[in-house]
Amino acid sequence: MKRFVFFLIGALVSVNAMAEGVVLSDTSIEEEPFVAPQTQQPQQVAVVDSFDADVAQPVAKNSLSNDTSDPLFLVGDNSFLSDTYVSFLDDKLRIGEYLGYGINNNFVFHANMHYQIDFSHDHENGFSATEFGGTYRMNHGGGKNHIIADALFGLKLWGGSHIRTPEYADSSYFAGLRFGRQYNGITLAGTVKSTWVFDDNRGLSYIDFIPEAYLRFQYNWRMGLGFDIRRSTNPHLLSNQEWVNFKLLRQFGNTQYIGKLDYEFDSHDLQAGFNIRILF
Secondary structure (H helix, E strand, C coil), X not given: CHHHHHHHHHHHHHHHHHHHHHHHHHHCCCCCCCCCCCCCCXXXXXXXXXXXXXXXXXXXXXXXHHCCCCCCCCCCCCCEEEEEEEEEXXXXXXXXXXXXXXXXXXXXXXXXXXXXXXXXXXXCCEECXXXXXXXXXXXXXXXXXCCEEEEEEEEEECCCCCCCCHHHCCEEEEEEEEEEEECCCEEEEEEEEEEEEECCCXXXXXXXXXXXXXXXXXXXXXXXXXXXXXXXXXXXXXXXEEEEEEEEEEEECCEEEEEEEEEECCCCCEEEEEEEEEEC
């Protein structure tokens, strides 16, 4: 009789363990691979816990429509993008804010400004020129080659003239062209942008050539690598530069946390920065 009781208890324990194994296997959720969306708005997927089938938890799916660090990202109609950033270079700390608003699916208006704190003897503290600009999408990539093309333009006003950098110049404006192609796992893009600085003492202009590659490793990890080749009409005021730009980011729904490192080959300057980008 005792043997039968022990056998029955052992059988019940085994059956219960097998049942728990089935439940655990049913409740494990594998992350979906990255898939390019067909709509402009982020998709919503429901994840249901098998222990309580009546409870559904909506989850924002990471896709091209909310990947705000993608070089070819464009803020959608009635959407709002906030980019708060901090960077440190050559004893200078910069804290800034970028605000972008999608008027329609073709045009985005933005404003951008940062404040500089100088820890060296130069005492170059102050607000930068306030930038007002826009991005107009000329081609959404619907043709045979799927090339996306954007026109970039902007105007900077009210800069602190005592700070000797183009970002803080009294007034300047820029225009450029950005183009590229988006794949499921990578975006390849290039930008050509020319900037004119209007200053009686420091008038100059320069042009930037910026090729970029942006990789989507997994469901919520991204990496970007790019180069900024800058050529100036007055190298005495603004030297020719060759920057390499690296960024690594983690995405949570419509929020991205970005770490950045930029290195300039001629001057050996190293810039470190951090961004928080939120899409509303």
